[in-house]
Amino acid sequence: MKHPLIGITTGYEQLNEPVVSLGQRYIRAVERAGGVPVTLAPLHEERLLEHVAYLLDGLVISGGKDIPPDLYGEEAHPQTAPLSKDRPEFEIALVRLFREMDKPVLGICYGCQLLNVALGGTLIQDIPAQIGDGVKHRRMSAQEPHARHIVTIREGSLLHRVLGTSEVEIVSSHHQAVKQPAPRLQVTATAPDGVVEAIELEDARFFVGVQWHPEMDPEAEATARLMHAFIRAASEGITR
Numbered sequence: 001m002k003h004p005l006i007g008i009t010t011g012y013e014q015l016n017e018p019v020v021s022l023g024q025r026y027i028r029a030v031e032r033a034g035g036v037p038v039t040l041a042p043l044h045e046e047r048l049l050e051h052v053a054y055l056l057d058g059l060v061i062s063g064g065k066d067i068p069p070d071l072y073g074e075e076a077h078p079q080t081a082p083l084s085k086d087r088p089e090f091e092i093a094l095v096r097l098f099r100e101m102d103k104p105v106l107g108i109c110y111g112c113q114l115l116n117v118a119l120g121g122t123l124i125q126d127i128p129a130q131i132g133d134g135v136k137h138r139r140m141s142a143q144e145p146h147a148r149h150i151v152t153i154r155e156g157s158l159l160h161r162v163l164g165t166s167e168v169e170i171v172s173s174h175h176q177a178v179k180q181p182a183p184r185l186q187v188t189a190t191a192p193d194g195v196v197e198a199i200e201l202e203d204a205r206f207f208v209g210v211q212w213h214p215e216m217d218p219e220a221e222a223t224a225r226l227m228h229a230f231i232r233a234a235s236e237g238i239t240r
Helices: 024-032 046-055 086-101 110-118 158-163 221-236
Strands: 005-009 011-014 018-021 036-040 058-061 105-108 147-153 167-172 185-190 196-201 207-210
Touching (some): 005 086, 011 086, 024 036, 024 221, 058 110, 086 105, 086 110, 110 196, 147 158, 147 196, 158 185, 158 207, 207 221
Parallel strands (some): 005 036, 058 105, 105 207
Antiparallel strands (some): 011 018, 147 167, 147 185, 185 196, 196 207
């Protein structure tokens, strides 16, 4: 298998100056599966986006804070803390280019939500307020271990074929989730409270969003299966 170049988007904050950051777990997850990680900070020159999409073989949208609700046509909920638009606008443009090129895309947590927004979907802005707290989707303090729960995988989906199971325990750290799936996006996994845990485009080579954090569970079989399937799909498209 050839080693594909995998772009991983970074966090982006406006402090005294713009600061980008990315947890090493994302880099290691791509590396372990056989990909070559390439970190991607937001670009402001739109003419460069197509060049970036052309050079890369796959794209990971990493975790992050809340997507500004006006990007999906809603007012902000009191519990929503939107990040700077520089990051999601860059990612939305990049996701659409990858979709046009049918190159593999994997969205993780915020990344799953971003894929949905990029294609025209909406979000639940605060699960406890809008759904309830029957399932713990995130820890309440840094002193606690990360939340874990079971998700149910839809049979017949790409995710079901990749993971080889209808149920898997995952690491969870989020308070938002997909509400209305974008056109042609299929819900392929759910939590016990009905919260969407995975989405995919069935007519794409590999276009999958998972609401959980596989990179936080590096020894799990599900993590290895998901990352290897993504990297394999990216390697199959290499022409250089």
